[in-house]
Amino acid sequence: MQRRLFLKVAAIGLLSMLLLIPLWMIEAQIAARGARQADVVRDIAESAAAEQTLIGPVLVVRYRERVKVRDKEVSGREAERHEVLTRSLVLPPQVLGIDGDARVETRSRGLYRASLYHLALDLRGRVSVPARLGLGDEREILSAQAILVLGVSDLRGVANDPEVTVNGRSLRFTTGNAGAFAGPGLQLALGDIDPAGGAAFEFALPLSLTGSARLAIAPVGESTTVALRSAWPHPSFQGRFLPVERKVGADGFEARWQVSHLARDFGRALAASDAQPRPETLAVSFIEPVNVYLQAERAVKYGVLFVVLTFAAFFIVEVLRRRPIHPLQYLLVGLALAVFFLLLVALSEHLSFALAYAISATACVLLIGGYLAAALGARRHGLAFGAGLAVLYGVLYGVLLSEDNALLMGSLLLFGALGVTMLTTRRIDWYRLGGTGGEDADEGYEVMR
Numbered sequence: 001m002q003r004r005l006f007l008k009v010a011a012i013g014l015l016s017m018l019l020l021i022p023l024w025m026i027e028a029q030i031a032a033r034g035a036r037q038a039d040v041v042r043d044i045a046e047s048a049a050a051e052q053t054l055i056g057p058v059l060v061v062r063y064r065e066r067v068k069v070r071d072k073e074v075s076g077r078e079a080e081r082h083e084v085l086t087r088s089l090v091l092p093p094q095v096l097g098i099d100g101d102a103r104v105e106t107r108s109r110g111l112y113r114a115s116l117y118h119l120a121l122d123l124r125g126r127v128s129v130p131a132r133l134g135l136g137d138e139r140e141i142l143s144a145q146a147i148l149v150l151g152v153s154d155l156r157g158v159a160n161d162p163e164v165t166v167n168g169r170s171l172r173f174t175t176g177n178a179g180a181f182a183g184p185g186l187q188l189a190l191g192d193i194d195p196a197g198g199a200a201f202e203f204a205l206p207l208s209l210t211g212s213a214r215l216a217i218a219p220v221g222e223s224t225t226v227a228l229r230s231a232w233p234h235p236s237f238q239g240r241f242l243p244v245e246r247k248v249g250a251d252g253f254e255a256r257w258q259v260s261h262l263a264r265d266f267g268r269a270l271a272a273s274d275a276q277p278r279p280e281t282l283a284v285s286f287i288e289p290v291n292v293y294l295q296a297e298r299a300v301k302y303g304v305l306f307v308v309l310t311f312a313a314f315f316i317v318e319v320l321r322r323r324p325i326h327p328l329q330y331l332l333v334g335l336a337l338a339v340f341f342l343l344l345v346a347l348s349e350h351l352s353f354a355l356a357y358a359i360s361a362t363a364c365v366l367l368i369g370g371y372l373a374a375a376l377g378a379r380r381h382g383l384a385f386g387a388g389l390a391v392l393y394g395v396l397y398g399v400l401l402s403e404d405n406a407l408l409m410g411s412l413l414l415f416g417a418l419g420v421t422m423l424t425t426r427r428i429d430w431y432r433l434g435g436t437g438g439e440d441a442d443e444g445y446e447v448m449r
Helices: 002-018 020-047 266-270 292-300 303-321 327-348 353-376 379-401 403-424 430-434 438-448
Strands: 052-072 078-091 095-109 112-129 140-152 163-166 169-172 185-193 199-212 214-218 223-230 235-239 245-249 252-260 282-286
Touching: 002 020, 002 303, 002 327, 020 095, 020 112, 020 292, 020 303, 020 327, 052 112, 052 185, 052 199, 052 266, 078 112, 112 140, 140 199, 163 185, 169 185, 199 214, 214 235, 223 282, 235 252, 252 282, 292 327, 292 353, 292 379, 303 327, 303 379, 303 403, 327 353, 353 379, 379 403
Parallel strands: 052 214, 095 223
Antiparallel strands: 052 078, 052 140, 095 112, 112 199, 140 185, 163 169, 163 199, 214 282, 223 252, 235 282, 245 252
16 A cells, blocks of 8 residues: 555656646746747837937037147157147036926737837036136147037937027037947037137027837936926836935826936946946836736746645545545646646736736636536535635735745745645554555555555
């Protein structure tokens, strides 16, 4: 009889491992659908506008400087001559204010969706050029020109031709970055300035900007204030600078950032559009509230736990109620548990994730509960198993909603399952169940066959 008991346990373990194959196939299908979703998001971004990074405006001063150059003659003596060089200086605005409203549009391609935002921005600031460009009296500056530059990482998203007001004059941008940074941008020539006396510029411009998923702003000003509003209720605040004030509700969000030059690195802010591990930006992402593929992928990782707990419950019923369950019945119930995850991802592409989860879980609970009621010959056993599965699905949904507490809830579930198993089997004489001969062996055989 001990051999029969061992073979039954081994068969249950083998079936549990075999069920990893359909679970792995379902997980691969979910990953493929998630990859397709990411491809659609990229395609929509390529046809509209990608994630946007806004830099500036900053002031580029191009100046001509006469310098002394010493050359060595053939005789070995040094000769001095003058040479005029053209150089550039990038100056931050002393005050920079950005105020904007965002409207989020959802575009669909088949079953897949992507979010685009349309921003109405108002940029205002003041930038000063110090006397002698702040380079010292010993430098001989011949002339200087000022250029206002605004960095936009994807120029396709600029939806208007902004009329820029500088010191009361109305001007318009042209494309270019005047060497202020490596990425694309818009530039505005402000004309010659007196290098000896310096200059000051106050600017204001409206900017209509379209982008996908994420907006990042480099706080280039000595004092940078950013205020954003939107009816989108699911913002994700990111970057190196978080809002000093924010309000998020069902009707949208409002957020305000205040960044001082003491807290930011100007050089890194100018390179914000480059690939950096931690760019010098403040950012907000207009994320989808539920990524169904990510949620389903997380759920299927608990599939093995579902199978193991269900098979353990079956085995306890065999032992306590002397109701033999055939390995094929184990397999059918395990496959039903696996199909739940396939139903979940299929329905969540058409319905909300919560509704898809409820329908899938209810269908599997009714299927497995009804099957076991007939297989075990007792409706109450089927109801008991169905209730247990319903509890498992409820716990799993709680884990999916609370990622931060997933480890805690999973640990409590395992501990509870182990505790129930130990309490329900605490009076079983496993030696007698295994049987070594006589009546005990016969009784054990009746229990396990």
